Amino acid sequence: xxxxxxxxxxxxxxxxxxxxxxxxxxxxxxxxxxxxxxxxxxxxxxxxxxxxxxxxxxxxxxxxxxxxxxxxxxxxxxxxxxxxxxxxxxxxxxxxxxxxxxxxxxxxxxxxxxxxxxxxxxx
Amino acid sequence: xxxxxxxxxxxxxxxxxxxxxxxxxxxxxxxxxxxxxxxxxxxxxxxxxxxxxxxxxxxxxxxxxxxxxxxxxxxxxxxxxxxxxxxxxxxxxxxxxxxxxxxxxxxxxxxxxxxxxxxxxxxxxxxxxxxxxxxxxxxxxxxxxxxxxxxxxxxxxxxxxxxxxxxxxxxxxxxxxxxxxxxxxxxxxxxxxxxxxxxxxxxxxxxxxxxxxxxxxxxxxxxxxxxxxxxxxxxxxxxxxxxxxxxxxxxxxxxxxxxxxxxxxxxxxxxxxxxxxxxxxxxxxxxxxxxxxxxxxxxxxxxxxxxxxxxxxxxxxxxxxxxxxxxxxxxxxxxxxxxxxxxxxxxxxxxxxxxxxxxxxxxxxxxxxxxxxxxxxxxxxxxxxxxxxxxxxxxxxxxxxxxxxxxxxxxxxxxxxxxxxxxxxxxxxxxxxxxxxxxxxxxxxxxxxxxxxxxxxxxxxxxxxxxxxxxxxxxxxxxxxxxxxxxxxxxxxxxxxxxxxxxxxxxxxxxxxxxxxxxxxxx
Numbered sequence: 001x002x003x004x005x006x007x008x009x010x011x012x013x014x015x016x017x018x019x020x021x022x023x024x025x026x027x028x029x030x031x032x033x034x035x036x037x038x039x040x041x042x043x044x045x046x047x048x049x050x051x052x053x054x055x056x057x058x059x060x061x062x063x064x065x066x067x068x069x070x071x072x073x074x075x076x077x078x079x080x081x082x083x084x085x086x087x088x089x090x091x092x093x094x095x096x097x098x099x100x101x102x103x104x105x106x107x108x109x110x111x112x113x114x115x116x117x118x119x120x121x122x123x
Numbered sequence: 124x125x126x127x128x129x130x131x132x133x134x135x136x137x138x139x140x141x142x143x144x145x146x147x148x149x150x151x152x153x154x155x156x157x158x159x160x161x162x163x164x165x166x167x168x169x170x171x172x173x174x175x176x177x178x179x180x181x182x183x184x185x186x187x188x189x190x191x192x193x194x195x196x197x198x199x200x201x202x203x204x205x206x207x208x209x210x211x212x213x214x215x216x217x218x219x220x221x222x223x224x225x226x227x228x229x230x231x232x233x234x235x236x237x238x239x240x241x242x243x244x245x246x247x248x249x250x251x252x253x254x255x256x257x258x259x260x261x262x263x264x265x266x267x268x269x270x271x272x273x274x275x276x277x278x279x280x281x282x283x284x285x286x287x288x289x290x291x292x293x294x295x296x297x298x299x300x301x302x303x304x305x306x307x308x309x310x311x312x313x314x315x316x317x318x319x320x321x322x323x324x325x326x327x328x329x330x331x332x333x334x335x336x337x338x339x340x341x342x343x344x345x346x347x348x349x350x351x352x353x354x355x356x357x358x359x360x361x362x363x364x365x366x367x368x369x370x371x372x373x374x375x376x377x378x379x380x381x382x383x384x385x386x387x388x389x390x391x392x393x394x395x396x397x398x399x400x401x402x403x404x405x406x407x408x409x410x411x412x413x414x415x416x417x418x419x420x421x422x423x424x425x426x427x428x429x430x431x432x433x434x435x436x437x438x439x440x441x442x443x444x445x446x447x448x449x450x451x452x453x454x455x456x457x458x459x460x461x462x463x464x465x466x467x468x469x470x471x472x473x474x475x476x477x478x479x480x481x482x483x484x485x486x487x488x489x490x491x492x493x494x495x496x497x498x499x500x501x502x503x504x505x506x507x508x509x510x511x512x513x514x515x516x517x518x519x520x521x522x523x524x525x526x527x528x529x530x531x532x533x534x535x536x537x538x539x540x541x542x543x544x545x546x547x548x549x550x551x552x553x554x555x556x557x558x559x560x561x562x563x564x565x566x567x568x569x570x571x572x573x574x575x576x577x578x579x580x581x582x583x584x585x586x587x588x589x590x591x592x593x594x595x596x597x598x599x600x601x602x603x604x605x606x607x608x609x610x611x612x613x614x615x616x617x618x619x620x621x622x623x624x625x626x627x628x629x630x631x632x633x634x635x636x637x638x639x640x641x642x643x644x645x646x
Contacts, residue, residue: 035628058624059550059567061319083629 004067004107005116011091012067014107019068022095023055023086026120031057034086039075039097046070046099048106053096055086068106070099153618156207159194160635167195192637211618213562215423219584219592223535223565223577224318224366226396226418233494234421234487243486248478252458258482259456263449265489266433269414272500274405275435279444281480284430285393288413289324289360291434291445291475295411296358296387297328298443298472305385308357314343316367316569321360321391330357337571340529341367349380358387363407364394364533366569366577367526368511378408387411387440395419396581397508397534400501410437416481420488431484442470447479506582507534510589514580517593521600525572534581540574544606549574554621555599557614561592 003013009027013020028034036056046052046066053064053075075097078085085094101107111119148155180186196204213220220227238244246255266278282288293311300308311325314335322332333351336344343361359381363371371377378388390404390412396419404412416431417423436444446468447460457463458479464471495503508531515536519527523541526532540549553563553576565577578596580589602610614620 033625033629035625058628060570062570 003113004110005113005119006065006067006110007119008065008067010064010067012107012110014101014104017101017104018073018098019070019101019107020095020098021052021064021066023064023090024116024120025090026123028087028090028094031055031062031086032059033057034083036061037076037079037083037086037096039079040072042072042074044072046072055083055096064096066099067110068099068104069102071102073098073100154207154210155618156204156211158635159196159204160192160637162204163194163196163200165190165192165195167197169196169198169201218561219580219588220423220562221564221578221580221592222562223368223537223579224393224568225423225565226393226415226534226579226581227423228396228418228421228581229583230421230423230487231491231494234490237490238483238486240486243482246482252456256456259449259458261489262479262482262485263451263456265485265492266449268489268492269433269435272399272403273412273414273435274403275409275412276405276438277441277444277448278433278435279475280433280448280485281445281474281476281478282413282432282434283476283481284417284432285318285391285413285415286320286324286432287430287475288415288432288434289320289389289391290327291432292389292411292413292436292440293324293328293330293358293360294472295434295436295440295443295445296389297330298470299387299440300357302443302470308355308386310356311389312348312351312356312359314361314365316341316365316571317360317362318366318391318393321362325360335359337367341365341369341526341571342371342529343373343377345373345376345380348377352380352384352386354384356381356384356386358389358410360389360391362391362394363404364397366394367529367571368515368532368535368537368577369526369529370398370533374407374409382408393418394534397504397511399504400497401504404435405437410440411435416484416488420491422484422487422491429481429484431481431488433480442468443472444468445473445475446471447474503582504534507580508532510580510582510584511536511578513586513589514578514593517589518596518600521597521604522576535577535579537569537572538576538578539572540576543574543600543603547603547606547610549576551610551613552576552596552599552603554613555602555610556596558616559595559599561595 003011005011005024009024011022011024034055034057038054040046040052046069048066048069050066051063052066055062055064076095079094079096088094215227215229242257243261246258252259262280266280269278270276279291282291300306309331310333311330312333312335313321313325315337325332335351336347338344342365348359359377361371361374361377363374365371381388387410388408390409392404392412392414395414399419411434413432413434416433417429446464447458450457450459459468492500511534512531515524515527515532518536518538522538524537525539526537549566553566556563566575568575568577580592599610609615612621
């Protein structure tokens, strides 16, 4: 399994042809307390860069983009009842959605953990 | 000689007991106020009604059997309740209201006097038009001045507020595209710094929204915009002056480029106050723009209101404008509606509202325009820009101004949270301002600036009022930079301390429940 990061502060973890997407620790710290999350429905077809989910904190509402094209397998059902999971464990239990990848090569330009850490350090 | 036995002077002592609890919970004239349901009893009413006559029920057994539990207050209890609550509010009539993007200017009392004239205030939208000629003339005159001030071709008066006006403009663009057989154009380009209502409007009208990036100086990136333009683009939505408080200098080039590929230009006119009388949007190639009468022409939220968002159109979009509108026919005014529009307005996309718009706001806006005159309106925008620049330059040594180097700002000054002590945020600065007796500025908007603080003083503030506000914000900012822990607990002097916004959103209490009487609770 390998994990990639985007400049929009999403992470994507690939296991076979299924990718799990969430937002990073840095993103949750910037958002502040998350109070609402909307995840995509199963079966929704997404193109790379599409708005896939919405995350709303006490400060602002933001879109979460999909870092790769594919079909949604499931949205994280736990987030609706407990959006605080995004703050508590953004890169684990607070994942947003899973999708089957249409084209794994779309992930090639993304950052690894070290590159992302360096990217965040410059912000 | 008489001696004032109760004459008290500070040196006599006893003045440090402000923290002492009172029997009532009141703090002098700042009164605690229970909920409406906690006052009086359901057996009380301020009005004596006759007993309801016996009538056969048609509810088929669905009648309510339990008491309805409405609050029961006498008239003085009701009057006091709302008067007390109003004293805990902050309003433009109490002080400077620095909400950026809201143009919280003073609402001249002359407007109110005009709007209350019975010939305007008491008319009904279904009255025969022969009996409301004066009201129609007001709408017609105001429409004339809005078209003149914007250099546009026509105006739809009926939209009820800014976002409603946006929708009106975008629907006209959609109708124009469909009339040309170009309904396949599905993309609306919107800058990242736009009001959230812009992308929401475009999406609501069935378009796909794409971001336009900004340059480092905070303006639309013209080259990036040009690179994205193509046959799928329906149009752009640009706010000018933009939400970073900057004039979009390339607006004419933006319009030309969008028109060049067959798209339309929508301008969010929320910030028109900075340029009214000095720039005509029609000269910038704009096809549609809403005007917030309740911002630019006084009567802001809580200081008049409600909203009203007429939309001005270019000649290209005029045929698609919504009904109704007022037309002068000889020496009388006619209301052009579906049955009277006929051939000469066959392209109208429909209607935004059932009737004619916000009559009270039309009267106030016309009163504002006529009482200021052309020179007065010019001075309004000049003074609004001068006041905002005074705030920007007076505070940029203590607060970070991300676009301070991009030239003069327009009507609003924008700061970021850069340089505040570790753990201190824009929210702390805002709460500190409450203790200083000010409504906070707009915060965390625009999203392109980290911890944004957007301040729009408007032209109605005097230099003395601005100096006091600047002094207050400087003091709070210095405390936030020094890491003053007391600021984390602000506000200290408001009727309520800092509220838990997270819990309020995650576990909102939306329904009041009567406390259980002790005897019942024990059962």
